Amino acid sequence: MIPQSITLIGAGNLGYHLGRRLHASGAEIRQVFSREAAKAQELARATGALPVSRLEEVKSGAGLYILAVSDGAIAQAAATLQQHLPANSAVVHTSGATPSTVLAPYFPKYGIFYPLQTFSRSREPDFTTIPICVYSPDEQLEQKLLSLGKQISHSVHCIDDEQRAILHVAAVFVNNFTNHLLHIGHDILEEEKLPFELLLPLIRETVDKIETNRPADMQTGPARRNDQETIKRHLAYLKKFPNFADVYRALTKNIGKMYR
Ligand SMILES: NC(=O)c1ccc[n+]([C@@H]2O[C@H](COP(=O)([O-])OP(=O)(O)OC[C@H]3O[C@@H](n4cnc5c(N)ncnc54)[C@H](OP(=O)(O)O)[C@@H]3O)[C@@H](O)[C@H]2O)c1
Numbered sequence: 001m002i003p004q005s006i007t008l009i010g011a012g013n014l015g016y017h018l019g020r021r022l023h024a025s026g027a028e029i030r031q032v033f034s035r036e037a038a039k040a041q042e043l044a045r046a047t048g049a050l051p052v053s054r055l056e057e058v059k060s061g062a063g064l065y066i067l068a069v070s071d072g073a074i075a076q077a078a079a080t081l082q083q084h085l086p087a088n089s090a091v092v093h094t095s096g097a098t099p100s101t102v103l104a105p106y107f108p109k110y111g112i113f114y115p116l117q118t119f120s121r122s123r124e125p126d127f128t129t130i131p132i133c134v135y136s137p138d139e140q141l142e143q144k145l146l147s148l149g150k151q152i153s154h155s156v157h158c159i160d161d162e163q164r165a166i167l168h169v170a171a172v173f174v175n176n177f178t179n180h181l182l183h184i185g186h187d188i189l190e191e192e193k194l195p196f197e198l199l200l201p202l203i204r205e206t207v208d209k210i211e212t213n214r215p216a217d218m219q220t221g222p223a224r225r226n227d228q229e230t231i232k233r234h235l236a237y238l239k240k241f242p243n244f245a246d247v248y249r250a251l252t253k254n255i256g257k258m259y260r
Helices: 012-023 038-047 071-082 140-153 161-191 196-209 228-240 242-259
Strands: 006-009 029-033 050-052 064-067 091-093 112-115 134-137 157-158
Touching: 006 012, 012 029, 012 038, 012 140, 029 038, 038 050, 064 071, 071 091, 112 140, 112 161, 134 140, 134 161, 140 157, 161 196, 161 242, 228 242
Parallel strands: 006 029, 006 064, 029 050, 064 091, 091 112, 134 157
Antiparallel strands: 112 134
16 A cells, blocks of 8 residues: 655655656655755656745655655654654655664654665666665554555565665675776776776676676686786886775785685
């Protein structure tokens, strides 16, 4: 059963896409909150909702309140909402790294609606393949969240706080750190006036091959081979990028430890 109506608190990278996707899937978005009136208005227009730019204006009566605000603002937003909403309101947040229990002091019907993907406003996500991790200690609310997840994705999972925290650590490695390494590769080529496009097939193959193979079996390169001559040459070149040399040394050392 889909919650009869949703109020979305937050119109950032995730809120922007989640709100539009929920609306497109048939959910009623009642209000959209951003402290920036223009941002709230833009997303409200796209979701058929009413814009609000003060938490005090959030109305009671929505079937679900989704807090898609920065991790550090979740508790503060919940505390403010508690002053205006009935105590039995269902309130969830969307953070992978934050325990659901941060909401417990404010709303007994709390939970999680965490889409495990990286969202940037400028890039349209395909929600159908995004794992949605839901959780609530309230069985009825968890069922609602499962139904809502299935409304937008083929991959919906009940994942408790502990499991989600672990998933988030792994996600930081595979996404945030990988992207940082892409950033370093990009900067090096830019500095040397070489086109980054030359690396794109390599980047794609790195990801494609681990769909059917264990990453550990797919590792290649000088650190995997313990090719000390090449490593020395790379480090000599990287003297002009001391920060990148530190990352190179740390990863080379770690790869070495995992294979020898
Ligand atoms: N982006 C992702 O890849 C991703 C993926 C999965 C989960 N998440 C989770 O989704 C949540 C939102 O992330 P995001 O990437 O969308 O962040 P974001 O783009 O930085 O947007 C943050 C939102 O939080 C609001 N906000 C920040 N401080 C606030 C405060 N003190 N009071 C009220 N609202 C405040 C901002 O309001 P204004 O509009 O007024 O600035 C904005 O709407 C986070 O919990 C994050 O962990 C993000």
